[in-house]
Amino acid sequence: MNLFAAGTDTTGNTLQWCLLFMAKYPHFQDQVQAELSRVVGSRQVRVEDRMNLPYTDAVIHETQRLASIVPMSIPHKTSRDVTFQGYFIKEGTTVFPLLTSVLHDENEWESPHTFNPSNFLDKEGKYIRRDAFMPFSAGRRVCLGESLARMELFLFFTSLLQHFRFTPPPGVTEDELDLTPAVGFVLAPSPHELCAVSHQ
């Protein structure tokens, strides 16, 4: 039950955010599709392809960063008295680690509040790991499903983008796709209709 509850909505929501960002920002979608067709072609994507798909990898990371779907992580309780950055926190205090404060930190990111895969790319277009990327939280109780989730996101996202182009429905412009999340403990995009147009 724990694994299903923690692992279904989170991964599903992130994938929905990925598709919404792609439909809203078609020039980023173009670059993902160009990279996929250059590196993978029409065969099925494999996990090992990730290292050769830095742009696609950056888009997935940027989606997780900006969407920040678990904004307040999970509450923890201090198991002893602690002093943290000058603040005394008594044993037994409930603490909410605000992951969004790191994922949108203006001192950490080139463009903290807008979708920009360059947040994860160096000047040569290589993927760069960022310490402030922590949508799965950090430390002893970091998300147990992180590596599974990352694998799922990569395989689903690349397979979908390999076969379909995602667009707003007829009569709706990209600007009209609303990025305001639906309120909840886990932030999903508000309901949207998108078109999946087959490449064939």
Ligand code: HEM
């Ligand atoms: C994009 C997908 C996911 C995100 C963003 C995410 C995020 C998180 C976060 C922020 C926590 C809280 C960590 C903390 O207490 O500091 C957490 C905990 C947890 N997650 Fe995930 N998660 C994802 C997918 C999954 C998947 C696929 C599974 C399992 C199959 C999973 C299982 C768990 C479990 C069991 C915990 C509790 C760990 C503990 O308390 O020791 N998660 N996750």
